[in-house]
Amino acid sequence: MAPKVLVSDKLSETAVQIFRDRGIEVDFMPDLGKDKDKLAEVIGQYDGLAIRSNTKATAKLLEKADNLKVIGRAGIGVDNVDIPAASKKGVIVMNTPFGNSVTTAEHAIAMMFAVARQLPEANASTHAGKWEKSRFMGVELFNKTLGVIGAGNIGGIVCDRAHGLKMKVVAFDPFLTEARAKEMGVTKVDLDELLARADFITLHVPLTDKTRNILSRENLAKTKKGVRIINCARGGLIDEAALAEALTSGQVAGAALDVFAEEPAKENPLFGLPNVVCTPHLGASTTEAQENVALQVAEQMSDYLLTGAVQNALNMPSVTAEEAAVMGPWIKLAAHLGAFAGQMTNEPVRAINVLYDGAAAKMNLKALDCAAIAGVLKASNPDVNLVSAPVVARERGIKMSTTHQDKSGAFDGYIKLTVVTDDRERSIAGTVFSDGKPRFIQIKGINIDAEVGEHMLYTTNKDEPGIIGLLGETMGKNGVNIANFTLGRATVGKDAIALLYLDHPLSGEVVEKLSSTGMFQQVRPLKFDVS
Numbered sequence: 001m002a003p004k005v006l007v008s009d010k011l012s013e014t015a016v017q018i019f020r021d022r023g024i025e026v027d028f029m030p031d032l033g034k035d036k037d038k039l040a041e042v043i044g045q046y047d048g049l050a051i052r053s054n055t056k057a058t059a060k061l062l063e064k065a066d067n068l069k070v071i072g073r074a075g076i077g078v079d080n081v082d083i084p085a086a087s088k089k090g091v092i093v094m095n096t097p098f099g100n101s102v103t104t105a106e107h108a109i110a111m112m113f114a115v116a117r118q119l120p121e122a123n124a125s126t127h128a129g130k131w132e133k134s135r136f137m138g139v140e141l142f143n144k145t146l147g148v149i150g151a152g153n154i155g156g157i158v159c160d161r162a163h164g165l166k167m168k169v170v171a172f173d174p175f176l177t178e179a180r181a182k183e184m185g186v187t188k189v190d191l192d193e194l195l196a197r198a199d200f201i202t203l204h205v206p207l208t209d210k211t212r213n214i215l216s217r218e219n220l221a222k223t224k225k226g227v228r229i230i231n232c233a234r235g236g237l238i239d240e241a242a243l244a245e246a247l248t249s250g251q252v253a254g255a256a257l258d259v260f261a262e263e264p265a266k267e268n269p270l271f272g273l274p275n276v277v278c279t280p281h282l283g284a285s286t287t288e289a290q291e292n293v294a295l296q297v298a299e300q301m302s303d304y305l306l307t308g309a310v311q312n313a314l315n316m317p318s319v320t321a322e323e324a325a326v327m328g329p330w331i332k333l334a335a336h337l338g339a340f341a342g343q344m345t346n347e348p349v350r351a352i353n354v355l356y357d358g359a360a361a362k363m364n365l366k367a368l369d370c371a372a373i374a375g376v377l378k379a380s381n382p383d384v385n386l387v388s389a390p391v392v393a394r395e396r397g398i399k400m401s402t403t404h405q406d407k408s409g410a411f412d413g414y415i416k417l418t419v420v421t422d423d424r425e426r427s428i429a430g431t432v433f434s435d436g437k438p439r440f441i442q443i444k445g446i447n448i449d450a451e452v453g454e455h456m457l458y459t460t461n462k463d464e465p466g467i468i469g470l471l472g473e474t475m476g477k478n479g480v481n482i483a484n485f486t487l488g489r490a491t492v493g494k495d496a497i498a499l500l501y502l503d504h505p506l507s508g509e510v511v512e513k514l515s516s517t518g519m520f521q522q523v524r525p526l527k528f529d530v531s
Helices: 013-021 036-045 059-064 083-089 101-117 119-127 153-164 178-184 191-197 217-221 240-249 287-307 321-344 365-378 389-395 467-477 508-515
Strands: 004-007 025-028 048-051 070-073 092-094 145-149 168-172 200-203 227-231 252-257 276-278 349-358 399-405 413-421 425-432 438-443 446-451 455-462 482-489 495-502 522-527
Touching: 004 013, 004 036, 013 025, 013 287, 036 059, 048 287, 059 083, 070 287, 083 092, 083 389, 092 287, 101 119, 101 153, 101 200, 101 227, 101 252, 101 276, 101 287, 145 153, 145 191, 153 168, 153 178, 168 191, 217 240, 240 252, 287 321, 321 349, 321 365, 321 413, 321 425, 321 438, 321 522, 349 365, 365 389, 365 399, 365 413, 438 495, 446 482, 446 495, 455 467, 467 482, 467 495, 467 508, 508 522
Parallel strands: 004 025, 004 048, 048 070, 070 092, 145 168, 145 200, 200 227, 227 252, 252 276, 349 399
Antiparallel strands: 349 413, 413 425, 425 438, 438 446, 455 495, 455 522, 482 495
């Protein structure tokens, strides 16, 4: 059955058509996002939800979203999505961080010109029939120092445009390397130096605990007297009351803001000040940007629902379409290894350790980690998936560690998973053969070659004659057909294992018959998702 997507905000018809062209059923209801009760009534029908800012994907809504797999936000801001609740529910949250980058950067440059030349005030004065030429004395951007706080995607575009204006650019960004700064043609500085040197300051960082009020009263006092400040990033980056005081005192000559701590901004200490330019969060408001983010979110959601490719996800490692095609069997293998260990473990799991060897070590390990963790946890929580597994593991205090190494054995690559409890460690390894099918290659340190099936039986015993006959005879007498039979042992007369791939699930009665023979240390029926 084709995946089904709900578009509950205003996306372009071209974006909606992308879903249809990709074979996805889509309901386009652009005003539904405003009606939270109606949205809650219907959300359970959908695999995907495409939104802008009007739809609020709250924890309460997500409780009703039993089939939802992905939320796609056309735009960068996801303040309207409860990401922790989505993660617990196993729902991927995507945004489109690059679709409006140029538009937002251009708005910042426009705001810089506006505050430098007092354009809004001059415009209003002229419309009023005045000709106050001497009143509006501005400053040039040429040869001025621009301080860029946050030199990522949008900040980097602003830096590039500033070079075209012949400005000197200094940048503060903890993640900016010296090599990247040199490539961008900017000088990397700490925040205090930026504040002291900059004639103009523009902010391009997300709102986090570390960036909230990054331009605080204290930091505003460190700026060069007469600085001009632009914020087209996020409200809350500037202490607005402190900025109003600095504007009044002359410490700050002017400010241009597109974003505010509280939006919609109906009242604000900055409103009414003559040296302040304000716009109503227009950074992404161009025809091109709105179309770009809508098309991008439709493509990203379609890719995920149809191929498993994950792009621009905020709560799961990204996996490209190319990676998804290659990694698909390895992701299944990681999940199977985890499922085996999880079903074999009755006591609380304290740690999950994964070793990646050879070809496996060169893949997207974060995605493989998620699959392995999900496999382990599904034994006790069937609703866990790749998205929610790391969250659940953290809540349970399970420690996750990974190591990787170059090819070290007969296989091009393999994965070895070890589950640690208070009482024991249990390990299993597997690989993917050239036919794309996952195989178990080692259990308890015993080498095997076992195809993975939906229904399997695992037994352990002391190596002695009669086990094969006993297993075969018991299965035959109870109408259970064996598709594949794998044996392994450590050394003669020591520990031995058997792994049977069965056509049908094993009844408790058959398990009891085997256990009652006294020949086996363990008799454990297993189930794997091989879809």
